[in-house]
Amino acid sequence: MELVNVKELFRKESDYIGKEVTIGGWIRSNRDTKTFGFLVVNDGTFFEPLQVVYSDKLHNFSAISKISVGAAVIVTGVVTATPNTKQNFEIQAIGIEVEGDSQIDYPLQKKRHSFEYLRTISHLRPRTNTFQAVFRVRSMIAYAIHKFFQERDFVYVHTPIITGSDCEGAGEMFQVTTMDLNHIPKTEDNKVDFSDDFFNKPTSLTVSGQLNGETFAMAFKNIYTFGPTFRAENSNTTRHAAEFWMIEPEIAFADLKDDMVLAESMLKYVINYVLENAPEEMEFFNQFVDKGLIDRLKHVTSSAFGHVTYTQAIEILEKHNDEFEYKVSWGCDLQTEHERYLTEKEFGRPVFVTDYPKEIKAFYMKLNEDGKTVAAMDCLVPGIGEIIGGSQREDDYDKLVSRMQELDLNIKDYEFYLDLRKYGSARHAGFGLGFERCVMYLTGMGNIRDVIPFPRTVNNCEL
Amino acid sequence: MELVNVKELFRKESDYIGKEVTIGGWIRSNRDTKTFGFLVVNDGTFFEPLQVVYSDKLHNFSAISKISVGAAVIVTGVVTATPNTKQNFEIQAIGIEVEGDSQIDYPLQKKRHSFEYLRTISHLRPRTNTFQAVFRVRSMIAYAIHKFFQERDFVYVHTPIITGSDCEGAGEMFQVTTMDLNHIPKTEDNKVDFSDDFFNKPTSLTVSGQLNGETFAMAFKNIYTFGPTFRAENSNTTRHAAEFWMIEPEIAFADLKDDMVLAESMLKYVINYVLENAPEEMEFFNQFVDKGLIDRLKHVTSSAFGHVTYTQAIEILEKHNDEFEYKVSWGCDLQTEHERYLTEKEFGRPVFVTDYPKEIKAFYMKLNEDGKTVAAMDCLVPGIGEIIGGSQREDDYDKLVSRMQELDLNIKDYEFYLDLRKYGSARHAGFGLGFERCVMYLTGMGNIRDVIPFPRTVNNCEL
Numbered sequence: 001m002e003l004v005n006v007k008e009l010f011r012k013e014s015d016y017i018g019k020e021v022t023i024g025g026w027i028r029s030n031r032d033t034k035t036f037g038f039l040v041v042n043d044g045t046f047f048e049p050l051q052v053v054y055s056d057k058l059h060n061f062s063a064i065s066k067i068s069v070g071a072a073v074i075v076t077g078v079v080t081a082t083p084n085t086k087q088n089f090e091i092q093a094i095g096i097e098v099e100g101d102s103q104i105d106y107p108l109q110k111k112r113h114s115f116e117y118l119r120t121i122s123h124l125r126p127r128t129n130t131f132q133a134v135f136r137v138r139s140m141i142a143y144a145i146h147k148f149f150q151e152r153d154f155v156y157v158h159t160p161i162i163t164g165s166d167c168e169g170a171g172e173m174f175q176v177t178t179m180d181l182n183h184i185p186k187t188e189d190n191k192v193d194f195s196d197d198f199f200n201k202p203t204s205l206t207v208s209g210q211l212n213g214e215t216f217a218m219a220f221k222n223i224y225t226f227g228p229t230f231r232a233e234n235s236n237t238t239r240h241a242a243e244f245w246m247i248e249p250e251i252a253f254a255d256l257k258d259d260m261v262l263a264e265s266m267l268k269y270v271i272n273y274v275l276e277n278a279p280e281e282m283e284f285f286n287q288f289v290d291k292g293l294i295d296r297l298k299h300v301t302s303s304a305f306g307h308v309t310y311t312q313a314i315e316i317l318e319k320h321n322d323e324f325e326y327k328v329s330w331g332c333d334l335q336t337e338h339e340r341y342l343t344e345k346e347f348g349r350p351v352f353v354t355d356y357p358k359e360i361k362a363f364y365m366k367l368n369e370d371g372k373t374v375a376a377m378d379c380l381v382p383g384i385g386e387i388i389g390g391s392q393r394e395d396d397y398d399k400l401v402s403r404m405q406e407l408d409l410n411i412k413d414y415e416f417y418l419d420l421r422k423y424g425s426a427r428h429a430g431f432g433l434g435f436e437r438c439v440m441y442l443t444g445m446g447n448i449r450d451v452i453p454f455p456r457t458v459n460n461c462e463l
Numbered sequence: 464m465e466l467v468n469v470k471e472l473f474r475k476e477s478d479y480i481g482k483e484v485t486i487g488g489w490i491r492s493n494r495d496t497k498t499f500g501f502l503v504v505n506d507g508t509f510f511e512p513l514q515v516v517y518s519d520k521l522h523n524f525s526a527i528s529k530i531s532v533g534a535a536v537i538v539t540g541v542v543t544a545t546p547n548t549k550q551n552f553e554i555q556a557i558g559i560e561v562e563g564d565s566q567i568d569y570p571l572q573k574k575r576h577s578f579e580y581l582r583t584i585s586h587l588r589p590r591t592n593t594f595q596a597v598f599r600v601r602s603m604i605a606y607a608i609h610k611f612f613q614e615r616d617f618v619y620v621h622t623p624i625i626t627g628s629d630c631e632g633a634g635e636m637f638q639v640t641t642m643d644l645n646h647i648p649k650t651e652d653n654k655v656d657f658s659d660d661f662f663n664k665p666t667s668l669t670v671s672g673q674l675n676g677e678t679f680a681m682a683f684k685n686i687y688t689f690g691p692t693f694r695a696e697n698s699n700t701t702r703h704a705a706e707f708w709m710i711e712p713e714i715a716f717a718d719l720k721d722d723m724v725l726a727e728s729m730l731k732y733v734i735n736y737v738l739e740n741a742p743e744e745m746e747f748f749n750q751f752v753d754k755g756l757i758d759r760l761k762h763v764t765s766s767a768f769g770h771v772t773y774t775q776a777i778e779i780l781e782k783h784n785d786e787f788e789y790k791v792s793w794g795c796d797l798q799t800e801h802e803r804y805l806t807e808k809e810f811g812r813p814v815f816v817t818d819y820p821k822e823i824k825a826f827y828m829k830l831n832e833d834g835k836t837v838a839a840m841d842c843l844v845p846g847i848g849e850i851i852g853g854s855q856r857e858d859d860y861d862k863l864v865s866r867m868q869e870l871d872l873n874i875k876d877y878e879f880y881l882d883l884r885k886y887g888s889a890r891h892a893g894f895g896l897g898f899e900r901c902v903m904y905l906t907g908m909g910n911i912r913d914v915i916p917f918p919r920t921v922n923n924c925e926l
Contacts, residue, residue, distance in 0.1 A: 003716055005684070007616055024684070024716030026887045044683035044715075045616050072889040074716065099716065100858065100888030108886075123675075123879040124886070126682035136683070139619040146609050153470055153508050156602040160917045161624065161691045162637070162668075162706055164924040174625070174661065176637050176668065178695045181647055181655045192644045198637070198695055198705065199924035205625075205639065212586075212917060212926060219589035220507035220599070221468070221487070228624045228690065232641045232661050242661065243625055252507075253466055253487030253537065253562065395563065416586040416926050423571075423587070424489045425563030426535040454623045454675055461627040461662035463675060463879050 007046035016079040032065040047280035054093040070102030133281035144273035155220040159209025173204040205230035217250035224249040243456040250430035256392040259429035290444025306351035339385035365391040390431025397421035470509035479542040495528040510743035517556040533565030596744035607736035618683040622672025636667040668693035680713035687712040706919040713893035719855040722892035753907020769814035802848035828854040853894025860884035
């Protein structure tokens with residue numbers, strides 16, 4: 001079938017006025033009088049629906065006038081200018097075929113449904129306005145990220161999903177096995193015998209591709225990952241999912257400053273891309289989901305991000321300890337309430353907090369000259385808190401080994417990682433961007449479950 | 464640091480001649496006389512290495528002349544034209560700093576290493592010529608695929624990795640659990656008690672995002688997935704990995720013919736993109752990995768793919784049964800030897816085989832009018848065999864249910880999928896492209912382990 005996308009009609013309107021086209025789509029509403037009717041049709045390629053006018057000259061007028069919401073139709077008609085109305089054109093139908101009818105119990109009747117309810121029908125919710133907008137913008141953000149890095153000659157690396165190492169020491173990992181759970185084989189001393197398991201050892205789902213990514217950065221200079229990561233954390237919040245996607249660039253011959261420049265330009269690039277390519281969706285979010293969203297994002301793209309050291313941040317926050325549930329003092333981890341205070345109240349724009357105490361950061365971060373803090377950075381944004389976490393990596397073999405020993409890590413597990421410091425070590429840095437947090441930030445959606453097509457959270461793995 | 468990528472120097476050569484630049488990279492070779500020396504430096508952004516000339520005017524001449532292969536250096540110098548040599552320019556060094564030395568036991572000395580050996584050092588092999596080429600091209604192919612679909616307004620969908628359903632009935636799946644394998648909780652009747660598991664039920668790693676993808680195609684019309692998929696198959700071949708990436712587009716208001724048009728244009732687009740953007744790498748593959756590769760790929764982009772029905776294909780193959788290990792007859796599955804015969808000997812170009820017996824294809828494929836075959840297609844390419852498998856989907860509720868009953872599938876598990884046939888069903892089709900097979904096809908690499916950064920196969924889950 002030669003179908004035209006509705007997006008094409010809207011974006012290249014003047015090319016189509018007066019022409020006959022055929023489109024396929026789903027009915028959002030249908031109202032008729034005795035001699036003519038109006039279909040509102042959405043084909044999923046464009047946010048705004050298309051109006052189709054039909055009359056009793058159609059041989060199947062009576063069938064069409066009864067067709068229900070949700071049905072699939074193929075419409076052939078003439079694109080006709082409609083000045084002085086909300087939309088500049090409509091389709092005057094020459095023929096309408098019913099491709100697939102919709103049952104009377106179709107759950108998405110023309111009324112507002114709660115996000116909670118829509119989560120129970122994740123296979124149908126992308127047909128609603130909100131989720132059309134969310135998932136198209138999600139797709140665009142993903143592409144904008146690839147585009148940003150590829151235009152800068154970064155190599156995209158698929159780091160492994162199944163891993164034999166627990167390298168971030170993140171603890172809460174999902175195990176992966178092919179053993180029969182009913183009959184777990186045991187060794188003589190009654191431990192799990194992994195010799196019959198698929199990989200011949202315990203394996204789990206990755207929590208980060210960073211360490212693998214570093215090996216590629218030491219070969220390609222600039223690389224990025226973009227893949228799923230997993231946390232088996234039993235936390236039921238609006239910001240945590242068990243399965244989420246992460247972007248982890250890694251740059252060699254680069255320090256923490258370069259890392260922040262990269263993070264800032266990436267965020268600005270992505271925001272600009274979405275504002276430019278999804279104006280209808282962004283307008284919708286701005287109006288119905290998060291008032292002020294567009295102004296806020298535009299403000300971000302046009303202002304320089306703030307910079308503050310952890311130590312300075314603590315000084316700022318300590319003055320407001322009475323406003324916080326968790327009181328801060330030097331050495332403590334920042335909670336979301338503190339992060340949001342800094343970015344929303346203190347700076348009013350995204351801000352990088354740098355140079356955290358080494359005790360609250362990972363072993364691989366580069367020790368600063370003070371011996372107490374590491375060259376880490378978190379990027380905080382209004383409405384979300386931390387959206388990016390990164391650092392310069394310890395590139396000195398001896399310092400890295402001694403830090404690992406302090407933390408009782410098994411050096412043998414990290415030989416590949418130490419090799420990078422033995423053979424042509426170079427200063428390097430990187431960060432992780434939580435993809436879903438980025439989608440939330442750009443759409444104003446408040447619950448991570450509503451920006452993931454089929455979310456996985458504790459006790460929830462539907463479809 | 465303001466470093467210039469070596470790629471930039473090569474691609475915009477004339478802008479840089481006579482200018483001073485700083486680059487960071489790793490030493491591939493170093494040879495010196497008493498008064499000057501040559502470094503070959505690769506910074507990972509470009510396939511061809513850069514020649515750096517240094518002289519005893521450098522304050523650290525003697526240190527530099529001893530620096531070993533693999534070391535990281537930062538070179539500042541003047542880009543100088545070198546007519547009548549292989550490369551058009553070199554860098555005449557003003558200063559060279561050692562960023563990180565390399566130990567004497569560096570495994571990648573300047574000699575040829577076997578792919579088998581390099582697989583044992585997957586963290587270092589991307590520093591070799593072959594794997595620089597493989598993984599840069601892999602990255603470009605991934606991007607070209609995104610670009611192809613995004614330019615056509617397809618929505619990129621992240622279908623879930625952890626799944627509660629065994630929807631393809633693919634059998635060999637990896638289980639995902641947070642239970643203590645040493646103490647699997649049991650119910651009263653001595654079965655595994657999943658009530659304490661993270662998702663409160665058995666879960667595993669996805670083998671395909673298709674069924675989820677279809678739900679989005681019925682909302683967005685045209686979608687694609689691009690994510691990791693898993694098979695716990697105990698097969699030790701050069702073409703199978705336990706973890707691999709797959710691209711699964713799904714198009715609504717489209718039939719098998721549209722599906723093949725899409726597959727063919729996608730493959731041609733990707734080939735053209737890589738030939739255009741990685742000419743040095745492709746030349747390398749053509750010369751050292753797979754002679755004739757470039758001609759073959761160019762031939763593919765300029766010729767129409769062949770089309771043959773399964774029934775016709777069997778007729779062709781039966782005449783050559785004496786040449787095959789597995790003899791063919793109507794109803795049998797095609798083996799790689801048959802696929803390659805068809806595409807290499809019979810057609811000499813990629814070919815679509817269509818309309819397979821329903822018995823050897825999945826339940827969701829649309830039944831043809833003959834009642835015996837389904838609207839399926841496999842795309843076979845020379846050197847590989849099947850690279851794409853797709854079909855038009857059964858969009859008729861009753862036919863789908865009756866096929867599922869024939870196959871004893873549990874209808875209740877597929878309610879979401881059947882809903883798509885109840886509410887605005889539309890003809891639709893899609894296919895799956897094995898990403899790694901695509902990389903093998905475009906690079907000529909013969910083993911799937913050599914196109915995956917950190918391959919996972921039976922008994923192998925390193926790094």
